Amino acid sequence: MNLNKMQLRLLLYLYERNGFSNGVQVTTPALARFLNTSQQSASRVMIKMEREGFIERRMVGRSCYVRLTKKSINELSELYAELKRIIEKPVEVVLEGRVFSGMGEGAYYISLPWYRDQIRKKLGFDPYPGTLNVNLLSWDSIQNRTLVGKYADIWIEGFKDRNRTYGGARAILASFNNSDLCAILYIERTHYGENVIEVISPVYLRGKYGLSDGDKVKITVTLPAANFSAAGQIPHEDKGQILPKT
Template sequence: MEEVQIPRSARDDSMTFVGRVVSGTGQGAQFLVLGWVAAQLQEQLSLTPFPGTLNLRISTEIRQSLFERRKEFLRISDPASPDCPGYVKKVTLHANGRTCETAYLILPEKTMYHDVLEIVAAVSLREHLLLSDGDAVEVEIDPG
């Protein structure tokens, strides 16, 4: 798998890497319809997400780098279980000559998958970016 990470410089807090599209298990879609998730995404980001996530396979090193930066992300959590939050960060996606500037990476505090990221948006990202399993997607973490 071809993955490139562009390191952050002293003046630029962005990060860019490439992941590969993989099919998910449907758990992301189940997560997005939870009342507290939908309410917090709408309230904090004005986002009504498409009922499904785009899953990208990445290296464990990239996921670790993102996890170390999670305090820079928006924190969401179930009011009944605040000890297991998720972190959300706006990203720009590039694939197949197309771009989506209104997508969000969701990084759970606890996960079974240390090599898969889930991305949400108001639209089907597979359709918008013309994606199939195995396609490369460049992910740019928006600074700030």
């Protein structure tokens, strides 16, 4: 793309008015208003674009009709295709941190049939009975934990028995060290802070990777790009906390 801002906006102005199939009546003052510039600049831009073969002008009486050429159509299509490719590409989000030991409650909860069955049904794998706790290392990863939290939309329901309440969680599928399937759990009423994620997987990750406390691990989540772009426009900035069930 070798067009500057005004040249591009001129082509869009004409394109929007079907300027490739019908001449568009354009005056330099009107174009100048649209481009937020002076009449002189509008005139200059059209002269240049005509010389370079992007538009054709025809004077009919005192009116000027402008058409887009194939060159313009190709230019616009190309720019659009490039933007589309970049913006609609799925987004890889990386969470890096160090393994640490919890109190072992993870294993207890995951092995409860209520949770285990939901995980098998909703996440598609039979979880190893235990969670891997990861202390996020960098500011980037902590930010990304919040971002990913907005897309964790697989609900694991809580339940009650005569003694107590068992909380719910949201989950999202991810990749562990770029090779193993896993899921990140956003647990309701967790006692960990915003710098911690809890990971479950069909395999015993500590065993498979020989992990000890303090070892570095990497969890990668792939988000669909279209939704991600929209996420930039979420008006109310929740800080990644577990959303209340409604």
